[in-house]
Amino acid sequence: xxxxxxxxxxxxxxxxxxxxxxxxxxxxxxxxxxxxxxxxxxxxxxxxxxxxxxxxxxxxxxxxxxxxxxxxxxxxxxxxxxxxxxxxxxxxxxxxxxxxxxxxxxxxxxxxxxxxxxxxxxxxxxxxxxxxxxxxxxxxxxxxxxxxxxxxxxxxxxxxxxxxxxxxxxxxxxxxxxxxxxxxxxxxxxxxxxxxxxxxxxxxxxxxxxxxxxxxxxxxxxxxxxxxxxxxxxxxxxxxxxxxxxxxxxxxxxxxxxxxxxxxxxxxxxxxxxxxxxxxxxxxxxxxxxxxxxxxxxxxxxx
Amino acid sequence: xxxxxxxxxxxxxxxxxxxxxxxxxxxxxxxxxxxxxxxxxxxxxxxxxxxxxxxxxxxxxxxxxxxxxxxxxxxxxxxxxxxxxxxxxxxxxxxxxxxxxxxxxxxxxxxxxxxxxxxxxxxxxxxxxxxxxxxxxxxxxxxxxxxxxxxxxxxxxxxxxxxxxxxxxxxxxxxxxxxxxxxxxxxxxxxxxxxxxxxxxxxxxxxxxxxxxxxxxxxxxxxxxxxxxxxxxxxxxxxxxxxxxxxxxxxxxxxxxxxxxxxxxxxxxxxxxxxxxxxxxxxxxxxxxxxxxxxxxxxxxxxxxxxxxxxxxxxxxxxxxxxxxxxxxxxxxxxxxxxxxxxxxxxxxxxxxxxxxxxxxxxxxxxxxxxxxxxxxxxxxxxxxxxxxxxxxxxxxxxxxxxxxxxxxxxxxxxxxxxxxxxxxxxxxxxxxxxxxxxxxxxxxxxxxxxxxxxxxxxxxxxxxxxxxxxxxxxxxxxxxxxxxxxxxxxxxxxxxxxxxxxxxxxxxxxxxxxxxxxxxxxxxxxxxxx
Numbered sequence: 001x002x003x004x005x006x007x008x009x010x011x012x013x014x015x016x017x018x019x020x021x022x023x024x025x026x027x028x029x030x031x032x033x034x035x036x037x038x039x040x041x042x043x044x045x046x047x048x049x050x051x052x053x054x055x056x057x058x059x060x061x062x063x064x065x066x067x068x069x070x071x072x073x074x075x076x077x078x079x080x081x082x083x084x085x086x087x088x089x090x091x092x093x094x095x096x097x098x099x100x101x102x103x104x105x106x107x108x109x110x111x112x113x114x115x116x117x118x119x120x121x122x123x124x125x126x127x128x129x130x131x132x133x134x135x136x137x138x139x140x141x142x143x144x145x146x147x148x149x150x151x152x153x154x155x156x157x158x159x160x161x162x163x164x165x166x167x168x169x170x171x172x173x174x175x176x177x178x179x180x181x182x183x184x185x186x187x188x189x190x191x192x193x194x195x196x197x198x199x200x201x202x203x204x205x206x207x208x209x210x211x212x213x214x215x216x217x218x219x220x221x222x223x224x225x226x227x228x229x230x231x232x233x234x235x236x237x238x239x240x241x242x243x244x245x246x247x248x249x250x251x252x253x254x255x256x257x258x259x260x261x262x263x264x265x266x267x268x269x270x271x272x273x274x275x276x277x278x279x280x281x282x283x284x285x286x287x288x289x290x291x292x293x294x295x296x297x298x299x300x301x302x303x
Numbered sequence: 304x305x306x307x308x309x310x311x312x313x314x315x316x317x318x319x320x321x322x323x324x325x326x327x328x329x330x331x332x333x334x335x336x337x338x339x340x341x342x343x344x345x346x347x348x349x350x351x352x353x354x355x356x357x358x359x360x361x362x363x364x365x366x367x368x369x370x371x372x373x374x375x376x377x378x379x380x381x382x383x384x385x386x387x388x389x390x391x392x393x394x395x396x397x398x399x400x401x402x403x404x405x406x407x408x409x410x411x412x413x414x415x416x417x418x419x420x421x422x423x424x425x426x427x428x429x430x431x432x433x434x435x436x437x438x439x440x441x442x443x444x445x446x447x448x449x450x451x452x453x454x455x456x457x458x459x460x461x462x463x464x465x466x467x468x469x470x471x472x473x474x475x476x477x478x479x480x481x482x483x484x485x486x487x488x489x490x491x492x493x494x495x496x497x498x499x500x501x502x503x504x505x506x507x508x509x510x511x512x513x514x515x516x517x518x519x520x521x522x523x524x525x526x527x528x529x530x531x532x533x534x535x536x537x538x539x540x541x542x543x544x545x546x547x548x549x550x551x552x553x554x555x556x557x558x559x560x561x562x563x564x565x566x567x568x569x570x571x572x573x574x575x576x577x578x579x580x581x582x583x584x585x586x587x588x589x590x591x592x593x594x595x596x597x598x599x600x601x602x603x604x605x606x607x608x609x610x611x612x613x614x615x616x617x618x619x620x621x622x623x624x625x626x627x628x629x630x631x632x633x634x635x636x637x638x639x640x641x642x643x644x645x646x647x648x649x650x651x652x653x654x655x656x657x658x659x660x661x662x663x664x665x666x667x668x669x670x671x672x673x674x675x676x677x678x679x680x681x682x683x684x685x686x687x688x689x690x691x692x693x694x695x696x697x698x699x700x701x702x703x704x705x706x707x708x709x710x711x712x713x714x715x716x717x718x719x720x721x722x723x724x725x726x727x728x729x730x731x732x733x734x735x736x737x738x739x740x741x742x743x744x745x746x747x748x749x750x751x752x753x754x755x756x757x758x759x760x761x762x763x764x765x766x767x768x769x770x771x772x773x774x775x776x777x778x779x780x781x782x783x784x785x786x787x788x789x790x791x792x793x794x795x796x797x798x799x800x801x802x803x804x805x806x807x808x809x810x811x812x813x814x815x816x817x818x819x820x821x822x823x824x825x826x827x828x829x830x831x832x833x834x
Contacts, residue, residue: 030400031393035653036495038485039707039731050731051707054652057672084488088411172305173408173435175457246405246489253490257398264656266664274657280390286509288521289618299621299658
């Protein structure tokens with residue numbers, strides 16, 4: 001049992017890392033697309049109302065502004081409190097916020113637990129009376145993140161489930177996999193909650209489980225704890241089948257599509273890539289298209 | 304209604320009833336007095352697919368037998384498969400992939416869609432509806448997911464020719480204004496999905512609205528303009544414009560054509576020459592008075608800035624963009640300047656940027672900053688009191704939300720129109736006129752009624768609201784729409800609701816207001832009559 005859970009956890013981590021890496025590489029390796037930005041573009045000088053670049057005469061002579069900090073600040077607002085939902089649909093926002101808080105804190109709980117295991121293996125005491133600030137802090141954060149994550153995970157996912165079942169505009173677009181997701185999170189949160197309640201509030205057993213994963217000396221777990229560990233690992237395997245990676249792809253969408261106003265300048269790397277893409281062969285078969293010829297050939301003809 | 308109902312074998316999937324429509328302000332606050340949407344004739348219904356909502360935008364002929372139905376579906380699937388390959392769709396693959404993969408169907412975008420709201424929230428017009436259909440088809444027929452996964456992902460959809468044909472029609476119930484995309488916190492663009500569905504129909508099945516393809520891009524590339532104006536006819540039009548300028552203003556202006564090495568090649572939407580020649584005349588008057596070194600082109604397609612390809616076909620988009628650039632290069636002009644045409648702005652200046660490589664990458668800019676510079680620096684003498692009537696501004700989506708050009712037109716209006724007032728919302732959060740993405744020029748069967756009653760309804764509401772305190776027909780009012788297609792839509796919208804007669808609201812461009820304020824022109828340039 002102990003070995004099974006350990007191997008299952010290793011595999012789950014390996015799986016999610018590989019699956020997400022493949023997804024991210026697939027996204028990033030797609031060809032450069034035509035410009036399709038939407039204003040306000042965040043790095044523009046007049047982003048508070050739109051943009052300044054095309055409002056200027058001879059805009060092509062001025063350098064394209066870059067404001068990474070402003071962009072990140074904008075995105076962070078939605079990461080932190082889902083500003084758009086808050087403005088447009090407060091009930092949905094409330095449960096969405098809770099469920100996301102549950103998810104984010106669950107991930108955070110994992111990270112601090114792993115950190116706690118590493119500290120402990122390096123001789124740093126991880127508990128309430130630790131003389132080391134790091135040990136004490138990790139101990140506090142584990143308890144805090146775990147408990148809050150389970151509570152918000154249950155409330156948020158249950159709320160979303162009820163909304164998705166009762167609101168027609170949501171119901172007809174909700175798939176069985178989405179309902180499964182809500183219940184899976186609820187179950188996982190309950191499992192965590194019970195482990196917290198019955199096995200000690202400090203999750204030291206979970207930290208020790210992770211120490212065992214690092215040292216290959218697997219600790220034995222009670223049924224309640226084992227169930228939680230199993231669900232945590234299963235959760236990692238489940239995630240790549242959901243849209244949870246939107247935490248990352250959202251960044252791509254904003255930087256690579258919505259705010260991508262990089263001009264095609266003569267002799268630039270972008271122009272080089274576009275020239276390559278214009279040599280792709282087209283297989284569209286409508287009568288006005290010359291099937292089998294390249295984009296470059298197509299555009300020289302009038303169809 | 305369920306998602307999969309789109310394939311249901313029934314005569315009419317969604318009925319449009321005026322009583323369901325979004326109410327309008329006074330004097331159109333009685334829905335019982337709503338002008339009816341023309342019903343299709345029996346013959347039209349027999350010949351064309353019209354079972355989506357009783358409206359025909361494309362006119363997809365009904366297959367004669369099951370074999371034809373099967374071929375139709377097969378071709379659609381083959382097109383869909385190509386849409387997902389980098390070779391055939393490098394142009395939009397990444398944005399499409401993102402929108403198909405990462406929409407969480409939270410419906411936060413719904414209230415941004417003017418057609419969905421105006422229709423009384425008909426399910427088929429919901430911004431997330433089309434993408435969901437496409438997603439399910441992809442899962443089942445392209446990715447060929449196993450049946451348990453299809454059930455889990457809710458993708459168990461049955462493809463038949465009705466579903467495909469309705470999906471094609473449905474792609475022409477979205478104006479591609481992209482207001483839905485603007486509010487999506489995950490960066491999903493449901494408007495783009497409509498664009499991509501249109502591409503499957505055009506690039507694979509050879510099906511597109513006649514006004515966009517056959518009479519649009521094809522005619523532009525072969526005859527010179529989507530209006531049918533040839534180079535020779537352009538010569539006559541320019542002579543007529545010069546005569547009319549002299550008659551209206553007393554100014555003798557020689558409009559430069561094919562002037563090599565000019566600073567600016569000005570390209571208008573050729574629809575202006577036919578429907579609103581006062582717009583092109585006003586440009587000539589302003590540029591002449593400001594001493595701008597400019598020229599028009601008489602080359603094939605060089606006098607028509609439109610690029611309808613941007614709405615339905617990437618190959619046609621690229622062909623026209625390259626044609627425009629080649630003309631500018633041959634004329635050795637310093638830059639191309641796009642007149643008052645929103646989609647031409649977006650297509651030529653922004654979207655085509657990544658197909659114009661090497662020497663074809665000629666600087667391209669909007670006419671609005673050039674006009675703003677002339678007006679704000681007093682390069683021509685203007686008297687704002689000549690425009691002393693209420694004026695509001697319609698923001699063309701292509702210039703504003705899709706290019707960020709918000710202030711130059713406002714700076715001009717604030718200077719020359721003392722009674723300028725803003726619609727709400729405006730700027731990048733504006734509502735589409737309802738004629739976007741080609742709708743304004745599409746005249747198929749009863750489609751023009753739909754775009755007045757449904758897609759243009761929100762714009763009419765905004766106009767009536769902004770003028771609510773001056774709605775009295777004794778007070779002249781002006782909607783400034785610096786875009787040919789928006790003007791075309793507003794013209795049809797006003798005609799459908801009889802707005803000019805009932806409320807005395809005229810529409811027109813920006814340059815007409817500038818010339819109307821010029822002190823050295825004695826008579827008012829704007830003639831207060833319906834066109």
